[in-house]
Amino acid sequence: MSDATLPRMRDLKGFFKQYKIDDPDGPFTPHSIRALGIQKKIPCCMVGNRRFYNYDAFLEILATNPDSLSVNSVETTLTTPMLSVRSMPGRMAK
Numbered sequence: 673m674s675d676a677t678l679p680r681m682r683d684l685k686g687f688f689k690q691y692k693i694d695d696p697d698g699p700f701t702p703h704s705i706r707a708l709g710i711q712k713k714i715p716c717c718m719v720g721n722r723r724f725y726n727y728d729a730f731l732e733i734l735a736t737n738p739d740s741l742s743v744n745s746v747e748t749t750l751t752t753p754m755l756s757v758r759s760m761p762g763r764m765a766k
Contacts, residue, residue, distance in 0.1 A: 681724040684702055705725065714729065
């Protein structure tokens with residue numbers, strides 16, 4: 673198998689370092705890259721408790737459909753409703 677067919681899999685630090693070399697003024701941050709990987713918008717795999725991102729697939733997606741990787745598309749919604757604070761009983765309020 674030649675090196676040209678193997679995808680460049682990088683951890684978050686390596687991915688972001690390579691991204692900044694290729695595009696120093698790019699809009700992505702390490703946090704947005706991590707969020708896109710968690711949302712399965714960037715192909716990635718877990719090895720132990722580390723996540724490795726496919727850099728070549730990221731570049732291909734960025735070239736063909738950049739709107740799918742929009743930084744604004746990263747959802748930050750609450751999954752649980754806000755709960756009210758319960759009142760303390762009179763004997764504990766002292």
